[in-house]
Amino acid sequence: MKLRATSLCKSFAQQLVLKNVSLDLENVRTLALIGPSGGGKSTLLRIMAGLEIPDSGSLSMNDCEVVYREKELLEHRRTVGTVFQAFNLFPHLTAVQNITLALEKVHRYPAAQARDIAESILERFGLSAHGHKPPAQLSGGQRQRVAIARAISIKPKLLLFDEPTSALDPEMTAEVLEVIEELREEGRDLVLVTHQMGFAHRVADRIALLADGQIVECGPPEQVLDDPQKEITRQFLAKILKY
């Protein structure tokens, strides 16, 4: 993917969350956003997802400028897949229905075809036996995999993950990370906000560290994680790797 952010600024209630964030990436498959909490990484991801409108600055993906107007944003959101920390599945629908809702109502697939798509993705993720269950009857790891299935079902041009494993225990984290790695191997473009440094190292070909609303360091994992140039990066890594 080609990703270019130019001087993105965003503030919430007088607090500046992103301060002139610029990024210029080409031929990147997987971008990992890391950094301390409140550093602005989730906000940057949400701007990419079209869920948040920047106060100023611009963003383009694959040479296609994201237009921050409600009508265009609706179209934009329909072409990216977003996975949230808290899964955000619809509790009143089954796993299959969670996936088919967007396929049928947004992308206008016939019901039978939408169902086939949903079932084949669930099968791939080892969830065939759970398609008829509502989220309440699924484990956290299963829920997140359903959420990922929902995100990829629409064949998005980009997949965005906002701390996809932060609400999961270690065993379930593994099953979700495996799925994400599989998607990367498939050649999909991913952006993920994560606190899993080992995982970021393995899957990302670019890592950007955001702290205090700015990009402190951006480069390949060998550089940012193994040989950090900035003091903030070193401190952050020391803190996170200590435990």
Place this chain on the structure above:
Amino acid sequence: MILTLRSWFWISPDERRRPVPWPVLLLNWLLAFFLLALVCFYSFSRLRYNWNWGTVGGYSNFFWRGWWTTLKISVLALLLSTVIGLITALARRSGFLVLRAVSRLYVELVRGTPLLVQISFAFYVVADAFRIQDRFLVGVSALSLFSGAFISEVFRGGIESVGASQLESARAIGLTRFQTYQYVIFPQAIRVILPALAGMFANLIKDSSLLSVISIEEFTWNAQQVSALTYSNFECYIPLAIGYLILTLPITLWTQWLEKRTTYET
């Protein structure tokens, strides 16, 4: 299965998720009816009152006619107030600030003033000014506006009970605002709305009795006529109570059935 005496009357906390066997249920319902009957029987047995059912029975067509009118008013007002409630609840969340203000003003005014005053005002002032003379039409409208204000708050509570993360998810998958209400908000809000709505509907049916002040010949008006003609009270009030119960009970049962159907685990 051996049932102990205790198990006929008591379920322990860990059993409360399982359905109660029907014979046990039946027994306890009968017991409840028996207790109620006991209280009624005792109270009436102490009453010194000359029952005059025969005379009142001669006026049964008054009751039927009134009950039928109340049924018509109730059905129409029920539908209309639901529509008004829905529109008001949505207006309250609209981007247009004047819509928000109007709906807020409407709800506060209607909830804070007596229905009796509203009905009189609607008929003698507003309808008169617009030269509308159909009492039935004005009555149903006034009742619907009154009930709609309460129902809109029930709807609003239901809509707001759906978490922000759900709205975000709906936005992320690209649903339009309308679709978000249709497929995400309402199916979840309905659980919260239904129990309160059942109460609102029952109130609406009973509140329709106040339409007698603009001489709509509904159920209560007719019962009072018979009462005045025959100098009897209870012989009129008892059929009146039963008549209203026949109208309200199906609504309560229907919403309970809907509640069961729309329920899901969280």
